[in-house]
Amino acid sequence: MPTIQNPSVERLRALPKAEVHAHLEGCFESTLLEQWAKQAGVAMPRPADRLFEFEGLADFLHFLDWACGLAATPQRLAELAYSYSQRLAEGGAGYADVIVNPTHWPAWHGRLPAMIDAIDAGLRAAEQDGLPPVGLCVSLLRTQSADAAAELVDALVALKHPRVVALSIDGNEAAAGRTGLRFAQAFRRAGAAGLRRTVHAGESSGPEGVRDAIELLGADRIDHGVRAIEDPELVALLVERQIPLGICPTSNLRLGVYPRIEDHPIERLRRAGVAVSLNTDDPVLLGASLVGEYALCARAFGWSDDDLRALARHSIGASFANADTKARLVQALSAW
Template sequence: MSTPQTSHIDRLRALPKAEVHAHLEGCFEPLVLEQWAARAGVAMPRPPDRLFEFTGLADFLHFLDWACGLASTRERLAELSYGFSKRLADSGAGYADVIVNPTHWKAWHGRLPEMIDAIDAGFSAAEQDGLPPVGLCISLLRTQSSDAAAELVDTLIALRHPRVVALSIDGNEAAAGRTGPRFAEAFRRAGQAGLRRTVHAGESSGPEGVRDAIELLGADRIDHGVRAIEDPELVELLVDRQIPLAICPTSNLKLGVYASIEDHPIDRLRHAGAVVSINTDDPVLLGASLEGEYALCSKAFGWSDDDLRALARNSIEASFANPDLKARLIQALSSW
């Protein structure tokens, strides 16, 4: 017999929606990592029962490098990608844009076309099995050089892989400092070549990172962006231009951006007129699910069904899915 709580989660799972801020690097299951590490003779960074206990963003990013280093074969990358699609379907998402940062994946350095091909194999197999389609956002790391950024964009433009929908940038803004000017040219060229642009900003940096993402990098979408709330003029700019914010509440809590969900600005941003969507960031590593994020915020902020429908619609419209798929998802949403 279902309880009111389980039936609410089931309804949220059934809500037609997209995920627009998730990292493939954040989708390793602990048992899989333990098996891969044993086979490679590599030490675990912590005991298995505490594997995903992070002291902050820097520790978290260091862990990503370790985990991704174990995904050394085409089969492992394809398996990881298929698993991401399965997780999407289990949460009731009809599409996702997933971020992959090649710098984390040691075994694939200098082999980006092969890496994209291996990831594509997993997503294609998933689609053939009826799982949701996924677009790939290839990400720069903030500590890279402008030359490395130019080289990545050159590779993506030459490759023109149909799975790749966007250029992204992520990493620890607080450690890297201001990087917008360094990457402006790479993002300009990516946009000219037809790639969408999505930018991590306003997480470990303040609102100035969000402003640079808009004015220097031409962001079509901001990943996080929550600290824009600290600058009312910036919030007005986001509202005027309707630049979506892909917000990940649990991530912001677990990585120490906010102390509690009640302190989180997602609802204030929404009431100010900003386009916000709900996402998981690194779902397995942070113990988040898409329906769980909707439930968390819905309870904290007293959201109605109309509010939830509006947020789901934002996620679909903010995605880089093709227009036909967006139309189908929005049509399904109207009858939820």
């Protein structure tokens, strides 16, 4: 098929696909945060028109804690979850795995079942309104202890909430250092209990974080993983085991992992045979959209229809959707 240098927004939106790397914490609209902050009598970290201007990953993570602190009621959590489903549908995705990290939400500390119920209420309402289904990946923070990880896994296993599809881990790798050994037991227990495992790695750390995610945490999927490109043997391992990477190009550019899209390794990883997908990470806070990610990379790397279809197929395969949802999306993809 011919190369498409400027695929239309409409065609990219119509491309059947999934999103596998997005954080609920990254879906706050500035107007909503300004309203909630005023109601709570809490100071804004910056003026509203510069609210999403971040100085780097550490500043960004600090902002997440502030924003999540405002979502203190079940109604606000449900509203946020519903709005993510709307955003997902606008991007033409038919399913998503969305990440939520309980440590960022102070009003919900010690109230995990109620927190999941509130998010589930918003996602159920969205599905009833015809919006795409969403699975929930509950995440550890990289700076937590092994005991805290065990407690979270115990809670998730006991809860057996049908919305929860995976255990995740996220946070600043560069600040926390290598933490695979600390969380290995918790991830083993989660896997044994039937939870899938997805791991942030190879973003602010080098390729060693990706290797630890595979060898110590049994990752079914890697979130980011882009710096695996620095280790050819690791790239070969990803290909051999077909462990997918949930890549977020705009996030990597905004947070300084790579200076330009042309320097981003997604195309080299893809050509090496790694199963890569495109995702928004923290879409509102970073100004990313799913269609925008596809358009950005298609223009930069000259992707053809076949390339776009392969990316979409990888996104569906990498998702933790049920078999029926995957089959429906694959069938729709074949007709695109």
